[in-house]
Amino acid sequence: MSKICLLLLIFQLFFMPWPVFAQGDGERLKALQGRVKELEREMARLKRMLDTSYKFSESIVLFDKKIDLTKEEIRERFEREFFLLVERRGLIKILLKRYFKWREFLQREIASTSSHPDLIFVAIAESYLNPRAVSPQKAAGLWQFVKETGREEGLYVDEGLDERYDIVRATRTALAHIKRLEKEFGDSFLALAAYNAGRARVKEAIENQRTRDFFELFLPEETERYVMRIAALKEIISNHEKYGIYVVESELYRSLRVTQRRLVVEREIPVTVISDAMGLSYKAFRDLNLHVRKYKLERGNYYINVPEERVGQFERKISETPFVRLEQP
Template identity: 35%
Template sequence: MKFIKNSLALVGIISISGLFIFAMQKSPDDKAPSDYQLGKEDPIINNYNVYALEMPENLNFAGEPVPVEDPDIYERMDRELLVNTYWQSNGLLMFKRAQKYFPIIEPILEKNGVPDDFKYLAVIESGLIQTAKSPAGASGVWQIMKATGRENGLEVNDNVDERYNLEKATEVACDYLKKAKQKLGSWTKAAAAYNAGNYGVSKRLKAQDVTGYYDLLLGEETGRYVFRIVALKEILSHPDKYGFNFNKSHLYKEVPTYKVEVDTAVTDFAKFAKRFGINYKILKLHNPWLREAHLNNKSRKPYLIEIPKEGYYSAKP
């Protein structure tokens, strides 16, 4: 059974009335000014020309090389780099959201012994949108199916859905990826299994009598999956190289919070929020796993509700 279905593909070229919209890509002959680097002020907008991209050297996923010397692999990798470089609005949003959510994801990956590169898997799954939901029902940043969430200890119902709790969902994703790596033998195949399932990847490896992801003939989605991850890793790691112009002030910031433990029912979250100087909207923004305007909690289970620290929102309670 698939772990994740119908992930939200974040690649494509925007077409309006037959015209393609492209990003501002530097000429290969241009030197990369330091102003393009993350955090530098006064970035320079270069030009509107469109350039072919040089294939980066030493591309890898979790330390496992991408064999771009193979003509087929080269073309597939080139496609994902081009598509994601020249979808500039989406690319800028990824930089903005990464600044906000990577600091939450990264330490959980490290604690679980999962390579840091897997944070880019979350990018292609959901665009780092906490409330993302696929047509098949996969939900949250990590796009976890309802049954999978429950099997891995998450509470999933109409009242509480912990697939939308980024910290808990990241723990579940780590557990799945570690088991997939143990079963399939490599992090690259574990990443593919996040899309197609352990059984799906194992079945195709056996049927085609090969051992590696890059040797498999796969359907469109799984066949592009790892290449998308590597492309986003490359682009998000080198914004200046791919013509993305911004400074640190343009990026989204994580709002500091503190946690309040609740082990009883909450009849009205609007009134609950006012007790902490915020309104219902702000409470739900920081706790998207609370799916209704109240908390049933008949079992008196302890929940940790995040409350933003004072002074970060101008909205009145």
């Protein structure tokens, strides 16, 4: 929306000629009054979209901890991330739509581990909720594991199968990893710093700088920015209309709903055998199973993600498929 749109609305509301109503025209008058109220609401919305003052609270809360923005140095760090993000309105709109797409899936996984709901904003900060994301440091997937950390945390990583891209396995692994870091450091912000920079670097900083206050630690610049970026994303996405960013419900992406099954493959088969069992194209299958990196599955066990509405069909078809079976839970 632009200032031109706002001016047109003002002109329509205040300067267009009003008809003279005779007795018995009550219905028309009532309808016109309703239209005026709609225009007033639209004007208020457009004003919010054009307002660049971006007033936020003096205290932002992340993981139930207050970030005190009355302290100038902390406020400067927060504002750096906040303004860089909020001014990229196209990006924020995409992130908002992805947030609604992934929210149900991520909230379910987070709740199943009794983890903090703010972890959804960690995933947004890590990959912008793009499960195909790869960083310049070769961190990959929704939660941006590097190969070494992924393997240490129990993910299978090789040329044919890379579970850093498995949206279910990577999510569960990341949540468990962060929970262990929280237990180790006794602080959510330090745990996030360790997730970003590595536990060894954060432990070294604590030992040598004689403080456990995240905001008092001198850390790599990216790690100092990382926690503030998560806080800024939470503030903007949770209050997007306050900052003039709107999404229409009809334009939202379909909510992601998948169920994971474990397959036992007894001899090499084409991946299309599995996608056909789901009734999906190869691309649609790969979009949900990015961790399957080749056109054939070798003999072995595999976690496979299935659209919830196709689970019954998939299980029935697999039961009829030679050399493949579902592993019983």
